[in-house]
Amino acid sequence: MIDESKTNEEWPPLSPIRTGVRGRCPRCGKGHLFQGFLKLRRECEICHLDYSFADPADGPAFFVICFFCVPAVFFAVWLDYAYAPPLWVHLVTSLPVLLISCILPLRPLKGWLVASQYFYKAEEGRFAASPRESVRGPDVEAKSVL
Numbered sequence: 001m002i003d004e005s006k007t008n009e010e011w012p013p014l015s016p017i018r019t020g021v022r023g024r025c026p027r028c029g030k031g032h033l034f035q036g037f038l039k040l041r042r043e044c045e046i047c048h049l050d051y052s053f054a055d056p057a058d059g060p061a062f063f064v065i066c067f068f069c070v071p072a073v074f075f076a077v078w079l080d081y082a083y084a085p086p087l088w089v090h091l092v093t094s095l096p097v098l099l100i101s102c103i104l105p106l107r108p109l110k111g112w113l114v115a116s117q118y119f120y121k122a123e124e125g126r127f128a129a130s131p132r133e134s135v136r137g138p139d140v141e142a143k144s145v146l
Contacts, residue, residue, distance in 0.1 A: 010141070011047070020113070021111055026114065026117065038106060060106050060110040064102060075094065079094060
């Protein structure tokens, strides 16, 4: 059984690819990351890591479109141009290739991106105030416009 009293610093670092692609918790590697096909759980059922840090946004869809869907569409276009098959051939060949290449990679890619966010401690970007700026912001002189 995993010790639930450990802090984040006491967990050994796990590879984002090994944990994320398998849909496992990025901290302990045992718990599940997903509830359903693409919906993230609230927390790990083993180590109770809160998954609220995770926001892969459109990253998985972008990677799937670029690296899987575009080649699948090129295959369908090539098939049509090279052989000019009837529509039923596209329904039997091109449609399954497109569906498989669009749907199956989404979950592993989303898991990998979430695990990478945890591993690299990725956070939302923030502007840092320079040391010369006051709390209210930089002093700006009003200039007259002619």
